[in-house]
Amino acid sequence: MAVTPQTVDELTRAEKARSRWIAAVLDFARQRPLGAIGGVIILVMVVMAATADFVAPIDPLATDYGAMLSAPGAEHWLGTDAYGRDVLSRMIYGSRTALMVGLGASLIGSVFGAVIGVASAYFGGRVDLVVQRIMDVFFAFPVIILALAVVAILGTGVGNVILAIATPMVPRCARVVRSSALAVREMPYIDAARAAGFGHRRIILRHMLPNVMAPLLIMATAFLGEAILLEASLSFLGLGVTEPTAAWGLMLRGAAVEFAESAPWMAVFPGLAISLAVFGFNLLGDSLRDALDPKLRIQ
Amino acid sequence: MRMKRLAGLLAVAAGALLAFSTQAQSPRYGGELVFPVPSEPPSYDGHRENTFGLIHPLAPFYNTLLRVDPNDPSGTKPVPSIAESWTESTDGLTFTFKLHKGVKFHDGSEMTSKDVKATYDKIIFPPPGVGSERKGQYGVVAAVEAPDPSTVVFKLKWASAAFLAGLASPWNFIYKADILAKDPNWYEKNIMGTGPFTFVEHVKGSHVVGKKNQSYWDKGKPYLDGFRAIFMRDSAAQVASVRGERAHIQFRSFTPKDRDNLKAALGDKITVQESAWDCILLVGINHEKKPFDDKRVRRALTLALDRHEASKALSQIAIVKSVAGVQVPGTPFATPPEELNKLAGYWTDIGKSRAEARRLLKEAGLPEGFSFTFTNRGIPMPYEPLAVWMIDQWRQVGLNVKHNVIEPRAYYTPVRKGDTEVFMDFQCGYIVEPDLDMYKFLSVDRNPANYARYTDRVLDDLYDKQSRATNVEERKRLIRQFEKRLLDEEAHYLMTLQWHRIIPHSSKVKGWTITPSHYLNNTLDVVWLSE
């Protein structure tokens, strides 16, 4: 790339933007230490999931019947489970499953929910009423029952679990987004866009969606925590992710409970991992809500 | 004179000692037995249901014609129950049973041979519109007759060594003929039997209570004042109830770890009884899906499994233990280990076994890393540990196995339709009897429960021959041949490990002997509480 005045300009602009971004993040961390802690926890989790292949000392699927149920020690830092599999490695790979399920379900749930919510608010009138009714119908089902029904139809396994968890989240997201979108709809620039002849799809995607990002983001982070918990519950009931996949909820099933007294490491560590992950997401979401809600800004 | 006095004193002392010791043995009357039951039955009709969830709370209300000897740990001997004695004709085609006199239903009416006949007619020759689950088991019966009120005669089509075992089935509750005549489905929602306990109440989702039948025909029994069966789905809750001394015993089984925990917590207050269990998980291979129609592939699947190592390892964490063939190890017709270890998959040299497996897979043309789906039933114990073990073993011969878990009750739908490739199947018997244990492996046109969907006339022929064999040694020989063809030569179905029944119970419970079946010994007439 030739060094021209334009490129220098571009580069400095990009740098300035990046440093502004970094400054904003550091600001956030300083003002809201709890949120920062949440962010750090999540960062650690993401790094663990991404580098699992390098970080995990042993193959999480490798059974070792000679070393079943061994206590934490030199060879297995967090001990082994009922089949002699290394708990630490399974925890590390488990973060990958948790993030996949959490992100997948949260993403699908919030995206669908947001689009439905915004479209419903935008079109208003009869469309709004009908969509609201349909969302109400789904809303009236307890979360876990809806997830169970979807699993009963689709079967078990990671992909199906993601869909099962995303399903009850769509109406909840739609409802929250709709109320924000209703406020945005009254904004003058929406009318201007209509007057300019922009199509519905363009207005919804380009103009309304970005403005409901704040509550959407808060919902999404809260959902992430919920999704991880829901996956754990489904796996605990035997209707979620299946053996021999490494997943935190799965690790808490069966043998972990049975051997809870003599081999507590099997139940304690996955339980801690789940709690920490959900904790982190909730802290972050909480602080985000505080930061983005103008009424609660620190004076 | 002094000698006489001394002798006298000694005699008295000896007498007292004897009396004291026998008093510790003789049953004490009274008390309510409390036990958790993991599953609740959908109806009360024993002729129709298949779940132990029906037997455990309801068997005490009924009697059967014969029963499996409750004091015999092998669980193989049919002994008299309602029938006092029987005679067999020389050609083996007619069995005449003499019934006890003075047997009363709980409503006070007298039980006669008419009731026994009506019961068995319902099971074997159901009227149209009623249907019977177990009709197929009694194909050998030509007719049931009741020539006089205390005699029942069964006429058979051919001589069968397993017939008496069939009559000892814990499911064949004796019902009242008059009631069946009015409404054949009455027993689904109601209870009226001749058993040692009478029905008190059933609170849905909660418990069943029974109390002592004061006019029970077997004088002196039952010893208990009553029983309380509490429905508890969660196994941890069941263990906790025994540990917290709120329940006395659980009649199905606990895991090895539960037993250790209970022993550690309660010491001598817990007595442990263990037995090989007449239940086994099988690997079914769908012969209609390629490449599983090739017996080399099927043999490779069984050769890859190191059953001996698994027996040692998995018996610590699961309710499985012995390496087994088609019969429960230690029972009369079971193949001794030296013989068994010659079959494919049972070799003690696992290296050789796996090498052979790889060779067969290559010969059959399967690439390295060949992938297939193993379909499993979503029950944690012991389906999950066995699946984890097998998937790992198959991995070691270069097979990449996907694990598909289906929830328990929906499981057999796709299996039955033939939509699965390799799947987990299971078999639980109420009595160790080759006719019953090997019935499953007959060709699919004879037995629809053969989900591997194969047709093997040689196997069918061996089954029929052993069923009619009158000489015990001849029968053993035929059974071994059957086993060899099933597990080794053709590898139609694979055996995993025999289940192992572990019952740690309160030491107050006396008189109950463990048998290989969790469907047996639940009438509770021989059980008593020491305090």
Added chain:
Amino acid sequence: MAFYILKRLLAMIPTLIGVAVLIFLLLRVVPGDVVEARYIGEGSVFQSQELMDIERKKLGLDQPLWNQFVTWMWGIVRLDFGLSMWTGSPITEEIELRFALSLQLALMASTVATLLAIPLGILAALKQDTWVDYAVRVFSIAGLAMPSFWLGILMILSMLIFFHWLPPMVFTPLWVNPWENLAQLIWPALAVGYRYSAVGTRMMRSAMLEVLREDYIRTARAKGLWLKMILARHALKNAILPVLTIISLEFAFLLGGLVVTEQVFNLNGLGMLFVEGIARRDYTLIQALVMLVASAFLVVNFVVDIAYAWLDPRIRYR
């Protein structure tokens, strides 16, 4: 006002019908049916196709879907929920006891949640951004983060190991034996209540913060009036409403949604009935349960809406 109430009542009907249709169709999409679950599900060797066909006919499963739906809906309208396909007993009988337990548990948990949320939320708002605030938030989020079954297992194990005591295994209704009843239900109520208080605490905190920023409050504080008086008179009244709203909305879900908690504490409640019903493909039971929970949810919503409308007349005329 009466018109508003009528309008809201009428709005419930299409939703209920929607729920009915959805659950009816959803169940029929799930593979397998109750007859298969019962006669083949146990993997028995001896089977009879004849028996299964007879059973199917008895349950009306061989009828066309449309027919089955209408029959069922007609029953619902007359408040006849029919018979369970699994046991053949009336569904009202099946649900009775379990409903009593779930209702009581939901009420107790909601009470615990409220008792925790309100004082903690107020405390956190008053001491915003101090360590007290952080401690409260950490405490409440911890409740949200822990898997409920993990907490339940830990609770039961510690009771066993340290106190050698176990909660009662069988449910006794409150009016029969209050001690036994509470001894069994207090533990899951605490576990569940703690979990749900997090949402309420958060709500209480932000509602309080909002109110504390109002001008008239700031004026009062500037004037030096005692904080307690201000709180009692103004802030609390306005802030409590959203919290109660949230908790009462969650209440409806507590009725059928405590599946895992019921499993761990071995409670004979609606959640377990749901799961078993789905596993057994007991269509009539599931349909009835879903209608029950959905109705409860809609009724609670309705009551909350009416309460808001009564308190804030502007809403009625929208």
